[in-house]
Amino acid sequence: MHPDSYDDELTEAEESHLRSLTTAEADGDERAIEAALRPRSLDEVIGQSRVRAQLGLVLEAARQRGRAPDHVLLSGPPGLGKTTLAMIIAGEMSTPLRLTSGPAITHAGDLAAILSGMNEGDVLFVDEIHRMSRPAEEMLYMAMEDFRVDVVIGKGPGATAIPLEIPPFTLVGATTRAGLLPGPLRDRFGFTAHLEFYEPHELDLIVHRSAGLLGVELTPDGSSEIASRSRGTPRIANRLLRRVRDFAQVRADGVVTLDVARDALELYEVDELGLDRLDRAVVDALCRRFGGGPVGVSTLAVAVGEERETVEEVAEPFLVRNGFLARTPRGRVATAAAWQHLGLTAPSHAFGAADQEPTLFEDDLDD
DSSP: OOGGGSOOSOOHHHHHHHTTTTOSOOOHHHHHHHHHHSOSSGGGOOSOHHHHHHHHHHHHHHHHHTSOOOOEEEESSTTSSHHHHHHHHHHHTTOOEEEEEGGGOOSHHHHHHHHHTOOTTOEEEEETGGGSOHHHHHHHHHHHHHSEEEEEESSGGGOEEEEEEOOOOEEEEEESOGGGSOHHHHTTOSEEEEOOOOOHHHHHHHHHHHHHHHTOEEOHHHHHHHHHTSTTOHHHHHHHHHHHHHHHHHHSSSEEOHHHHHHHHHHTTOOTTSOOHHHHHHHHIIIIITTTOOBOHHHHHHHHTSOHHHIIIIIHHHHHHTTSEEEETTEEEEOHHHHHHTTOOOOTTGGGGGGSOOBOOGGGTTO
C-alpha cells in the first residue's frame, strides 16, 4: 500500500483535526472519549511504575489506618494521566470524587462553597491548581492542614469570621507548572509525584489496550508505528489511534497495518519522529530563513504565521525536549539534529550561533 494510491487532499473534517492532533491538551469532546479509555485501578495503569508503586503504598496505608490518604500533588506535562490518577485514588478508596479547576476558583467564597459540601473521606481534585486565586490559596492552607476554614461575614469593622469545620478529606492537585505553586501550598501535600513521558514500548501497550476497547483491529507493527509518533504522551497516542482507525475504515480494509498507519499519519502530517506541521514549520523557518538562529520566539511566530503563545507552548517544548531547538539568552537556535532532519547542511557558523546577535522584533525583548 502506497500513499500515492490515495487522494492527497484532506477533507474539511480532517483539516479540523490537524491543528490539535499532536497537542497534549484536550477539549471537551475529547475528554468524553478519554473517559471510556481510562484505567479504573492502579493495576490497570501502564507505565509510571515508580509513581504507581509509591501511590499504592500511600493508599494501602491509609486503608489499613481507616483514614483519608494524605493530600497528593501530581505534576508533569499535560496528557500523561494526572486526571486518571485522581479518579483512581477515589476509586481505590471507594469514595466520591469532586472535580474542579484552579481557574474556576476565583474567590475564597468559591472554595468555601466546595469545601462545605465535602463528606468525610471525599477526594477533591483541583486541576491546574497553580491558577487558583491568591485568597482561595490562603484559605486552602488552613483547610488542608486543620480541616477548617474561616468564613468572613460582613465587611469593614463589623466583619465577623465564623469557623467552619470540614470533615477530613484528600486534596489531589494537578499542575503542569509546579514551579508556580507557592512554597506553603506545596509543603502541605503529603505525597508529591512527577509524571514522566512514556517510553515507546509503554505507549505500544496503551495503543493495544485502547484498540481493544474501541474495537479496532491492528497489527503489532501498526501499533508500534502509532506509538513511536506519539511524543511520549498517552493522550496523543489515543488521538492518533482514532485518526488512523478512521483512515483504515474509509480508505483501507479496516485493519490498521504498518502501511496503513504510515499512510494515515503522513496524510495528517505527523512524521516518523512525531513532528507535526507546526513543528516542521518552526524548524524550517529557523534553519532556512534565519540561518539556524539565534532568533526570538516572536519573530519565529510571525515567520510561521502563528501566535507567539502557540509556538512557545505547543511546538517549542517538544522541539527542545527532542534536541531540535535550544533556548539561549540570545534567542532560539537550531541544533545539528534539526538541520539533519530537514536534510540540510548546517553552515559553518551555525553551532556557534548563541554568541551572535539574534534577529529580534520589538516584542522579542522579553524572551
